[in-house]
Amino acid sequence: MKNLYSYIAVFLTISILSILLLYFLNRNIDSNEVKETSFSLQVKEKDSFWIYEIYNNNHLFISQEYIPAVQGKQVFKTKEDAEKIGKLVVRKLSTNRVPVISTDDLNTNNIYFDKI
Structure with a gap:
């Protein structure tokens, strides 16, 4: 017992x-969920491709014209692609992580790029 x-x-x-x-x-x-942040995202068309800009307290912090983590100067072909990666960068910045994008991040978000 x-x-x-x-x-x-x-x-x-x-x-x-x-x-x-x-x-x-x-x-x-x-x-880790971001409710309020000092970072904001703007996606813009430039020539025939898309870029994203990240602002911190309304000051330009990052202007990304080319797809990060890939070789060469490859551009975002759609607004949605630029927005997906821009939002990912904002999430990382807002949770005090380094805003590095990898090819795995690109593949996870279905971002098309040429594999050189």
């Missing part, structure tokens, strides 16, 4: 610790 109480106590302890861990992990994920 004493062993049964020991097992129940261990089970309850592990269950409570697991619930607390999940609570704090979920709370941390929610805090």
